[in-house]
Amino acid sequence: MLPRIAFIGTGGTIASIGSDPFDLLDYNASDERVDARTLLERSGLLGTIADIVPIDFRRMDSTAISSADWADLASLCRQLSRDSTFDGIVIGHGTASLEETVWVLSLVLEVKVPVVVTGSMRPLTGISSDAGANLAAAVRVATAKHEDGGNVFVVLNDEVHSPRAVTKNHTLRLNAFQSPWLGPIGTIDGSRVSLARQPRPKAAGFPQDLLRRLPRVDIAYSYVGADGCAIRAFVEAGARGIVSAGFGPGIGSPAETAALADAIAAGVVVVQSSRAGASQVVDSARHKAMGIIAGNDLNPQKARILLALCLAREDTPQKIAQVFQSI
Incomplete structure (x- = not known):
């Protein structure tokens, strides 16, 4: 059969x-x-x-x-x-x-x-x-x-x-x-x-109904001369989360970093990813002090999805940081 x-x-x-x-x-x-x-x-x-x-x-x-x-x-x-x-x-x-x-x-x-x-x-x-x-x-x-x-x-x-x-x-x-x-x-x-091996995770404990109420989460792509305008526009548009697709090891331009600090002060959760698309971003002391969450090795589009699910579940920034490091 x-x-x-x-x-x-x-x-x-x-x-x-x-x-x-x-x-x-x-x-x-x-x-x-x-x-x-x-x-x-x-x-x-x-x-x-x-x-x-x-x-x-x-x-x-x-x-x-x-x-x-x-x-x-x-x-x-x-x-x-x-x-x-x-x-x-x-x-x-x-x-x-x-x-x-x-x-x-x-x-x-x-x-x-x-x-x-x-x-x-x-x-x-x-x-x-x-x-x-x-x-x-x-x-x-x-x-x-x-x-x-x-x-x-x-x-x-x-x-x-x-x-x-x-x-x-x-x-x-x-x-x-x-x-x-x-x-x-x-x-x-x-x-x-x-x-050779099984994929992971099988599931991360996110209820399916969260997909029907995902909040706005945007991606800010870093480039030479990026002035943070896009980040401020995302905040103005009502974003509850922003993923920074930063340079190399995971860092934005100085102007973007300043705009991200303002976004965090306004209650927006920020996750740092990299436009390189592979390997872990640096969880720097400066980012920790600012409240920027390290996105592990997820590319920006996948970090955006995970952040949106966490926010829909009403996770705290501390819990979100744990999820990104453990998943």
Whole structure:
């Protein structure tokens, strides 16, 4: 008997239809995306390596995803995981915001089956599209035996990545998704799934309903000459939190640092990240004295999500600092 997998289609490049096989760049011009069943039919996967049940969730570009979509998707995954006939869940997702969605799911999901998120760098209709291959690999991972069945995985280009580390670092290449300095946690070779380690965390204790009331949290990107104007604008717009995507080891320009100090005085929680995108930021004595929280090794977009969840849970700044260092 074939394993039974739920496939949730959310749109994205993996479901997109270009104008011709050589349309690999501007395929979104038509805004045409197929539903989950059609994607499975065109990939040739139905009735092959698994009994795959298509579930049409959204047909959207992932740049348009919202926290409400995250909440609905998490609820759907929880509902499907309670169906004992399913051995796993695969989600087809646009690559633009894929790393943020998987990070959210890893923080809020408490499920007993694997949840595997995949996408593609080329549209379904493109020459040498990776859509079918990535989908097949994701199904392989979803049906594999795992030490801890309820983890969230990212699968693209025959590699398995953890939600915490993975990021998209190229606009076009098939190997665009990487885990800087850490590398993939596993590989898929044909039908063989090899995992060197499990992703972490499985879940961080955040209730799913927090996704429906996330406060405004903004990211301030550092650059030579940054004068803090963006930070002041975020505070004026009602931000409850700001993530500083600072230079190198994690520090803003002098003007930004002054603006961040004013933001903290106004009650805004500030987390320091780095625009470098990998490794820990320095938890400097100066930042500690100012009340700036070190963002560990999370990139700015993932630090933003974690900060928003903490604020929605009404954590104190001290508790938020502990969460960032322990997660």
